[in-house]
Amino acid sequence: MKFDPQEIASRDFSTELKFETSRSSGPGGQNVNKTESRVTLRFAVTSSEVLSEEERTRLQQKLANKLTSEGELLISSEKHRGQLQNKEETVKLFQQILTKAFTEPKKRKKTKPSKAAVQKRIDGKKKLGEKKANRRKPDF
Template sequence: MNINEKIRKQLFDREFQFQASRSSGPGGQNVNKVNSKVTLIFNVPNSMILEEDEKSRLMEKIGNKLDSEGNIQILAQEKRSQIQNKEIAIRKFYDLLSKAFHKKKIRKVTKPSKGAIEQRLKEKKALSEKKKGRRGEW
């Protein structure tokens, strides 16, 4: 099974760890009482779902988002509900994974067509003539 199928089937859910804490986000006076901020923690080196080459590629791509133990930590505190923040954190995780494993399309070097070259030269000539017309004698 390739990585895109693993992401689409959301197989990583069972390897998540969650921590809840007090949020600085919306909630009014309730902010000081309820733990609505959610931190999703995913340990890359200990993942049973990722293969070794996928782990190394992921660590290379998102190395700046990993802590010293190789954990990815994703925070969510946009909503007042812990459940909604948990869903947001999971969505952010899968977006991060899909971006990390997305292959860039290789650009093929092309040459402008004869018609395009002629069109560009014709436009340059017209602009040159227009500017030459502005240089009238006073």
């Protein structure tokens, strides 16, 4: 089935996204010890109402190593000092992950080595063969 990655990523997931805050280890000096600037986004793939059944299975297959045992996708950000910027960062990362998951990989085109490349390979083999032949004792 064909998926439109841009259309899926632009849907409104705001009702299904849950945000948690915690203390960050990033920049901020002593401020880090008292403010909760790290934001973790939680998205339950298995119980999503926004995605169709095929889209959910596709996400579960593509993001199998990123999902928890309960089928939740976790994205954290502690890049910025502010909680709001980290929240925006996690949403941006979420959209990128969705876009990447629904993008079809390009088909591989079969190619042949060029005549020059084939000739170069054969010349190299001949040169190596001659070098090894010269190492032998001469027969009289």
